[in-house]
Amino acid sequence: MSSTFETxxxxxxxxxxxxxxxITPESHAIEDLGIxxxxxxxxxxxxxxxxxxxxxxxxxxxxxxxxxxxxxxxxVLKNLVAxxxxxxxxxxx
Amino acid sequence: xxxxxxxxxxxxxxxxxxxxSVTLVxxxxxxxxxxxxxxxxxxxxxxxxxxxxxxxxxxxSLDRETKRIEVSSVVPQESxxxxxxxxxxxxxxxxxxxxxxxxxxxxxxxxxxxxxxxxFLMGVDKARFRTFVGPGTxxxxxxxxxxxxxxxxxxxxRITAEGKPICDAELRFRIMPFPEGMDGLMRAQxxxxxxxxxxx
Numbered sequence: 001m002s003s004t005f006e007t008x009x010x011x012x013x014x015x016x017x018x019x020x021x022x023i024t025p026e027s028h029a030i031e032d033l034g035i036x037x038x039x040x041x042x043x044x045x046x047x048x049x050x051x052x053x054x055x056x057x058x059x060x061x062x063x064x065x066x067x068x069x070x071x072x073x074x075x076v077l078k079n080l081v082a083x084x085x086x087x088x089x090x091x092x093x
Numbered sequence: 094x095x096x097x098x099x100x101x102x103x104x105x106x107x108x109x110x111x112x113x114s115v116t117l118v119x120x121x122x123x124x125x126x127x128x129x130x131x132x133x134x135x136x137x138x139x140x141x142x143x144x145x146x147x148x149x150x151x152x153x154s155l156d157r158e159t160k161r162i163e164v165s166s167v168v169p170q171e172s173x174x175x176x177x178x179x180x181x182x183x184x185x186x187x188x189x190x191x192x193x194x195x196x197x198x199x200x201x202x203x204x205x206x207x208x209x210x211x212x213f214l215m216g217v218d219k220a221r222f223r224t225f226v227g228p229g230t231x232x233x234x235x236x237x238x239x240x241x242x243x244x245x246x247x248x249x250x251r252i253t254a255e256g257k258p259i260c261d262a263e264l265r266f267r268i269m270p271f272p273e274g275m276d277g278l279m280r281a282q283x284x285x286x287x288x289x290x291x292x293x
Contacts, residue, residue, distance in 0.1 A: 038215055041245045041267065048242055057243040 004051075004088075005081045011046040012077075015039065025078035030071065053087040141166040143174040143185070148193040149234070152288045155204045160238035162201035164286070166193065168230045175228065185226040190260045191217055194250035198236040198264050200288055202246050205238065208280055211272070212246060216265035223258050230254050236264075244268055 005025055012029070013020040016039050029035045035043065044055045063069040073079055141150055150166040168185055175183035195214045202212040226232070236250035246268055251261035271279070283289045 038267070041242070041265070042216065045240065045242055045245065045247060045265065048240060054241075055243055059243070061244075 002081060002085075004085055005077065007050055008047065008077060008081055008084065011050065012043055015042045015046055023077065025076075025081070027077050028072065029075040029077065029080070047084065051084055051088050053084065053091060055084070055087070141169055143169065143172045143189055146192060146196075148189065148196045149200065149286045152200060152283075152286050155201065155288065157205065160201070160205060162197055162204065162236050164197045164200070164234045166232045166234065168226060168228055168232065170228045172228075183228050185230075187220075187222045187260070190222065190226065190252060191220060191262060193232070193234055194236065194252060194260070194262055195264055197234040198248035198250050199266065200283060200286070201236050201238060201248065202266060202268070203279065203283065204288060206268075208276065208283070210268050210270055211275060211279065212266035212268055214264065215245070215267045218263040218265070220260065220262035222260045226252075226254065226259055232259065239263070 009020060009023040012018060012023055012033065012035070016033065016035050018033055018035075023033065027033055029040065029043075041057070044057050048054055060069070060074040064071045064074065074083065141148060148166060149164045152162065152164045154161075154163045156162075172183075174186065174189070178184060178186050195217075199212045199214070231254060233253045234250065235253075236248045238246060239249050240247040244267065246266045248264045248266070249261070250264055252259040280289060
C-alpha cells in the first residue's frame with residue numbers, strides 16, 4: 001500500500017468520519033463510501049494541502065457528467081491516488 | 094452569503110456547479126491594490142442592518158497581491174435582533190459575527206474573480222468568539238484568501254474592535270455560477286459598500 005494511499009485514506013477517514021478499515025484502494029468514494037459533494041470538497045482541500053497540489057475536481061466532474069469519463073476513473077481510490085501521484089510528479093518536474 | 098445549494102441530476106450536481114472551470118488568479122487584473130476612499134457615515138455608505146443581513150458598511154481596501162480585504166461596520170444602536178439576544182442586554186449573536194466574516198470573505202472572492210462567479214458559504218472551521226459585541230461597536234473585518242481550490246475557496250477572517258480581537262474563523266466557500274439574475278443584485282450590493290467604485 002503506497003504512502004499516498006495511506007495519507008488519502010487517513011484524510012477520508014477523518015474528514016468523512018468513516019472507519020479507516022472500511023477504506024480500501026478499491027473503494028469508490030461516492031458509491032462505496034457515500035461521500036457527498038461538500039464532503040469531497042473538504043477532502044480535496046485536505047489533499048491539496050497535504051500534497052501541495054490542486055485537484056482538478058471541476059474538470060473531472062465535468063468529464064463524468066458529460067459522459068467523457070466514467071466516475072470510477074477519478075473516484076475509485078486507487079485511481080485517485082494514481083492521479084495525485086501524477087500531479088505531485090508534474091509539480092516536481 | 095448563504096448556504097450552498099446542491100443542484101442534482103448529475104454527479105453531485107456538479108462540483109462547483111456544472112463543472113465550469115474557475116480559477117481566481119486568472120481574473121485578477123488591474124492595479125495590485127484597490128485602495129478605496131474612506132468616507133464618513135451618512136455620506137453614501139449604508140449602515141449595518143442586522144435583521145437584513147447587511148453586515149458590511151464599507152470596504153476600505155482590497156489588495157490583489159496579498160488577496161486580502163478589509164471592511165468596516167458599525168453595530169447599530171437598535172435592532173430587532175437585540176430584542177431577543179438578549180432581553181435587556183443587547184449583544185450581536187455569534188452567528189451574525191460569523192456571517193459578517195463570511196460576507197467580507199465573499200466580497201474578497203467576488204472582487205478577485207471580477208464578479209464572474211458567486212461564493213456560497215459551505216463550511217466554518219475553528220470559529221472562536223473572544224469577547225462580547227454590543228451596540229455602537231466599530232468593527233474592522235479582515236479576510237485573506239488561504240487556498241484557491243477547484244470550485245472552492247478557503248479564507249481566514251477575523252474581526253477586531255479598537256485593535257482587540259473579537260472573533261476569527263476559517264471559512265470555506267463553494268464557487269458557483271451566479272443563479273440567474275443574482276449577478277446584478279450582487280454588483281449593486283458591492284457598489285453600496287464601495288467595492289465597485291473602481292470597476293472591479
